[in-house]
Amino acid sequence: QQPVQSPQAVILREGEDAVINCSSSKALYSVHWYRQKHGEAPVFLMILLKGGEQKGHEKISASFNEKKQQSSLYLTASQLSYSGTYFCGTELGTGNQFYFGTGTSLTVIP
């Protein structure tokens, strides 16, 4: 039931854009996105509830296609601070357990 993320790793130069995908084999109620820096706990980025909405703040946004059971995270004009491992998290319904995806390592270089 673990969602699958792609790509597994990506290296960007500052200012470049990236897309990280999250795919589930089961119907989803919500999708979360988290970023984890080395040696630290995951930090919440955003949550999307079923309804196909797109959310975002500043240069990081995400979409949720409930029919395809997929979500994508969009990072535009990347900054060095964006480096880390990105995880999607999926919930099958309210009150259900919460699964994290396989992770995508993102490295932004000057």
Place this chain on the structure above:
Amino acid sequence: DTGVSQDPRHKITKRGQNVTFRCDPISEHNRLYWYRQTLGQGPEFLTYFQNEAQLEKSRLLSDRFSAERPKGSFSTLEIQRTEQGDSAMYLCASSPQITGELFFGEGSRLTVL
């Protein structure tokens, strides 16, 4: 500080010993999760509480793992007869009922020798 706190932050033990980790969630949060994370992997679900009720437990867990959340406040995760494969970071997260956002603690790193 009103964040999620975990104790101890680091634990080194010998194989076969029992260990217990404690998590103090954000006070108004109803949900509490335990995850295990090894290097390069995503957090792996262990168990989940809604207030004091343990609603789900991963089938990946053997009977050596047990968790409690008495009175719906702090939670403990106990690992009995530790094995080297138990070496990992154990993460606790809490969540308010409405938004679902998970707030993580700093984790408890277990090393089994």
